[in-house]
Amino acid sequence: MNKKPNLKDVAKVAGVSAITVSRVLSNPDKVSEKLRTKVEQAVHEIGYIRNHAASALASRRSGVIAVIIPSLSNIVFNDVLQGIYSAVKQHHLQVVLGDCHYSPLEEEKLIATLLSQSPEGFILTGTDQTDYARKLLQQSGIPIVQLMELSDCPIDMNIGFSHFNAGVDITNHLLQKGYRKLGFLGARMDTRTQQRLAGFKKAIADFKQPCQSYVVTTTQSSSIRLGGQLLQAVMAESQGQCDAVFCCNDDLALGALFETKRMNLKVPADIAICGFNDLEASALVEPAITSVASPRFEMGQQAVELLMTASGEDKTHKPPIDVGYRIVERAST
Amino acid sequence: MNKKPNLKDVAKVAGVSAITVSRVLSNPDKVSEKLRTKVEQAVHEIGYIRNHAASALASRRSGVIAVIIPSLSNIVFNDVLQGIYSAVKQHHLQVVLGDCHYSPLEEEKLIATLLSQSPEGFILTGTDQTDYARKLLQQSGIPIVQLMELSDCPIDMNIGFSHFNAGVDITNHLLQKGYRKLGFLGARMDTRTQQRLAGFKKAIADFKQPCQSYVVTTTQSSSIRLGGQLLQAVMAESQGQCDAVFCCNDDLALGALFETKRMNLKVPADIAICGFNDLEASALVEPAITSVASPRFEMGQQAVELLMTASGEDKTHKPPIDVGYRIVERAST
DNA sequence: AGTCAAAATGGTTGCGCTATCATTTTATCT
DNA sequence: AGATAAAATGATAGCGCAACCATTTTGACT
Structure with a gap:
């Protein structure tokens, strides 16, 4: 050869x-x-x-941006990724992608590995990086975007929305509809899920009338099947009293909905269901599921744009960008 | 700084x-x-x-493998990717990933771009690469795996299963169940979908008794919503005669199933539905959907292993690896 | 035609690391 | 202790490219 x-x-x-x-x-x-x-x-x-290696070495430009997501299997991050890839294409960049499996320690290792590629920007999910990871990132001097949630002390740039507020709002939505025995079904319990749960609790605590709450969570990873199991669990815990569930994502909500059919519960008459993330299926099942939509694709795109404009050396501190969310009310509530 | x-x-x-x-x-x-x-x-x-660039340049080892998938949004490739990432981690490699949007021309450009990273292996989806892409790949001298389908003339290594045979088998399954007015719902119409359709047609042509077939396809990308629309289309075309549909994937099948509820059709009494890929939801909806399962995660893993063992210089031609498939019979047929 | 600026092209050097070979230190034996 | 092998460490060169500066060519003008 x-x-x-x-x-x-x-x-x-x-x-x-x-x-x-x-x-x-x-x-x-x-x-x-x-x-x-x-x-x-x-x-x-x-x-x-x-030869990219030689080119990068000589020019000190790698044409690469690094991205770490917590999970490849979660459609949510897939949407973000698509936004990232679509933006990256315009700029003739390459992506190096890491999956940290929701673990800050894995993330720290990944950050070190990916930094070795001399990326020109770094996109991270969430805000719970280790101290050493933060040190490495800051030292690298490249622009950094933290995605998905809003942070009080971002490493550099930040774009996302308040999962706490969304949790409050969706819970209030249930309360306004007259439901008083609310269940929270949570899986994985990453920081964003915890914030949604905190919002759920806050809304209940602030509600002027008497109401009950039942929280069922697990650190298992989320799935449709698990949604059914958690519904069973919350019904057991509430002795059948629970009349509405806020599922921390739409996978659980779909699983819960499918389970209601097997349990012969009517939705929303016997029990209301709402989810989070507004997946396509949620709008098409019967009854369609109330959910919280957010502009994930756009968030991914915008993260790349932020990186690109930021490499223009202006080290002014940029305020977090709140992309907001929208409660999509459907028949399930 | x-x-x-x-x-x-x-x-x-x-x-x-x-x-x-x-x-x-x-x-x-x-x-x-x-x-x-x-x-x-x-x-x-x-x-x-x-500094990875300097290291790669000096050592002539990039520690990178290149992967091109046709779509980031299709869960099917997500599963494969997860397999790839899990295997890659063991070998301390990085992945550079490209999404060619089902276009051989985009794929050609991506191949050139990704080859510039001096990857130590290349994973491609499918077998319809352009001539120039093949030339570049062959010239690179690195091991190459084509995934998902089986090829008569692979560029190098090949691992997948026969979508044609799967199409034949699932169609025969419907015929054996007594259905005689079969519809095929196809979206995207990439090579694998075409092979499934070819299998569908073959099974019908070979069937000894009289039967009808209705083929409705679109080059639009697949979605749950589209499944409902295609079901409407096939019912229109068959003047309501169609009594079973083979959907080219589970998204369409789910959409078709949800649509039957709105049309007040009983599944499988009025109409049978089967899909392809065996997504989690297919097993959990009511009625659960018959589908075709394949070891996608393992395919991804094995592809990486193939690359790693192949870099050991033995240029002996390896025969394609058939990972097979399995028809998962459920209540919908 | 002659002058000058601008555009186009080329030569040299070094990016940060590792392969290769040379040298030093340590361990193992008689 | 001395001889030898083996392990550990170091010095040098070069991977393939682009930055930098030097040179040549071109075009626009008087």
């Missing part, structure tokens, strides 16, 4: 110098059209592909 | 030579314990992070 072609090989074929080839690849408009086409032909002919 | 620390800085702090630091990072057991701990402390103290 003959070695991979390099710049010089292309230069030889095109009859120009190596640096000219380099320019054709990175600044085509700095080269005359004649040479440019000659070089481009040579590149295509011998199937030359630039 | 003081510059990012490099090997020499660590070496100075630890009182050793740069090359020793390098060894601690890549071959810790080649260094005495005394020096090793000293170096490790220095690394942690100054927050040193190795």
Whole structure:
């Protein structure tokens, strides 16, 4: 197997110098059209592909941004990722992606690994990074965006919405509808879920009339199946009294809904169900499930844009961006 | 902002030579314990992070594998990705991921971009790469795995299963159950969906008794909502005769099932529904949906393992690996 | 034609690391 | 203790590219 072609090989074929080839690849408009086409032909002919490592080393620009999400299997982060990829494409960047499985320690290791790629920006999910991770990130000097939730003390930039407020609002929605024996079904119990739960408790505590709450949580990862199990659990705990459940996400809500059919409960007459994240299925099941929508795709896109504008050296502290959320009221409540 | 620390800085702090630091990072057991701990402390103290570009350039090993999937939003590829990431972690590799949106041309561009990272292996989805893409891949000399479907002429290695056979089998399943007016609902119509459709047609053509088929397809991307629309379409086309539908994936099948409720059709009495991919929801809806399961996570894992063993220079041609599939019969048929 | 500025092109150097080989230290044996 | 092998450490060079500055070519003007 003959070695991979390099710049010089292309230069030889095109009859120009190596640096000219380099320019054709990175600044085509700095080269005359004649040479440019000659070089481009040579590149295509011998199937030359630039060595990114050498390019990054020499230019001190990696063309890479690093992204860490807590889970690949959660559709929520998938939406964000799609936004990120769509934005990244415009800027001719590459993404290196890590999945930290909701673990700050794994995240710390990933941050170190991904920083070694000399990314030009870093997108993180959430706000619970370890101290050492924060040190590494700050030391790197690159722009950083923390996604999904709002932080009091962001590392750098921050874009998201208040899961606490959303929790309050959706709980109040149930209370306003007349439900008084509210259940909270929670899985995974990451920081965002905890904030939703805190909102749930706050709304109940602030409510002027007597009402009951039942909280059933597990650190297991969320799934549709688990939603059914948690519904069973909350019905057991409330001795069948529970008349509405706030599920910490739509997977649980769907599972709970499917379980009500097996339990012969009418939704929303016997029990109301609401979820979180507004997945497609929630709008299409019968009855459709009330949920909390947020602009995940746009959040991903905007995170990339923030990184790109931030690399312009203005180290002014930017305030967190609240993208908001929207309660989508449907038949299940 | 003081510059990012490099090997020499660590070496100075630890009182050793740069090359020793390098060894601690890549071959810790080649260094005495005394020096090793000293170096490790220095690394942690100054927050040193190795420059991957320089490392890759000097060592000619990038520690990266490239992956291209046709869609980030399709859960199917998500499962594969999870398998890939889980395997990659064991080998201390990084993934660079591209989403080609089911387009061979986009894929070609992505392949060129990702090859510039000097990946040590390449994972592709499907078998319809452009000629130039194949040339680039072959020239790169790295091991390549094509995933998901089986190919007659793989570029290098191949792991997947026969979507044609699966299409035949699931159609025969419907025929055996006594259904005679079969509909096929197809979205996206990528090569794998086309193969499933070909299987559907073959089974019908080979069936010894009279039967009808109605094929409704669209190049729109698949969604639950679309499943409902396609069900409407097939019922219109068959003038209400259609008594079973094979949906090219479970999203469509779920949408079709939800639509039957709105149309007051009983499943499976009035109409049978089967899907493809066996998503979690399919097992939990009422009635549960018959589907075709395949080991996606394992396929992803195995693809990485194949790459790793293949870099061991044995250029013997490996036969495609058939991971098989399984028809999961449920109440909907 | 001659002058000057601007555009186009090329030569040299160094980015930060590791492969390679050379040297020193330590362990193992007679 | 001396000889030898083995392990540990260090010095040097170069990976492939782009930044930087030098040189050449081109075009626009008097």
